[in-house]
Amino acid sequence: MLSGFLVLLAFLLAGDIAGYLFALPLPGPVLGMALLLGWLAWRRRPPPENLRTASMGILQYLSLLFVPAGVGVILHLERLQREWPAILGAVLAGTLISVGLSGLLLKALRAKREAQHD
């Protein structure tokens, strides 16, 4: 578990360094994910057991990790009080429309592709 976590931190650091050196617009963790994916693909073997344990262990609590940042809403109560119908409306409606249409688009594209392959 600890050695797997070490691998995650090493790739996190590598992602940060890559982002800094190449002035990329993506944050370190996302780049670290890409690098780890590249490494796993390059090895052409199943992910090491310790890495799998650490990853699944931490991903199990993924939703908890968003809580402290979310509490930051408290810094914007005033603006939300003033503009809540517009901000809430945009977030709620925008999210629902986007999820629904993205799902439908993917389903349609898949179906079309499968029809071509037959």
Added chain:
Amino acid sequence: MIERLGGLWAHLQALPVFWLLLTLCIFQLASLLAKRSKGFPLANPVGLSILTLVLVLYFTGTSYQAYWAGGQWIHFLLAPATVALAVPLYQQQERIRSMLSPLLLTLAGGSLLAIASSVGIGWLLGASPSSLLSLAPKSATAPVAMGIVEKLGGIPSLTAAVVILTGVTGAVAAPWVLDRLNIREPAMRGFAMGLVSHGIGTARAFQENNEAGAFAGLGMGLNALMTSLLVPVLYRLVA
């Protein structure tokens, strides 16, 4: 000892471990409640925990800074957790490869739609220009969205709030929307959830199954890239 009791609260309030422990306890309770209320969509652990903690801070007059001294330890783990998404992603690589071009086309369409729908609706409902800018990257994962808005001169912490709200909305409502539209395949459900509601949607997708979670992680990662390319370009077109 008794005379010191009066100062106990002020002491606790300044203690990082107190807020760390409180966050974990509240999340534990919220998860239990979510499990007990089987499927009641508003009982989302993230949303419930944030709401409870905001109320606690508000009514005790605690600053976010004091809370953050404890909360940051949990927040830090978000970075290695994002890296960890590579593992389920790798395990799904064959399925991803088999549907790569539909996924990429959906990414382009979905990303554009997420930006346009939120800015458009916000504008119709009279949001201020600085709020509109904060709404634009709302489907990208928080650090990316904050970085984009910061570069364009918006308010990063407002963006963080909007991003989290988007994630909670997606986690609560996306499964319902996808059910109504009869989208059943885990890969499709996951990809749509991760694309639109980033890590919180991904966490929700993992609750459905590992395949949905892996595709959600893919949607999240790809949309982080897509949004950081699209928002600055669209901003220059509009502003």
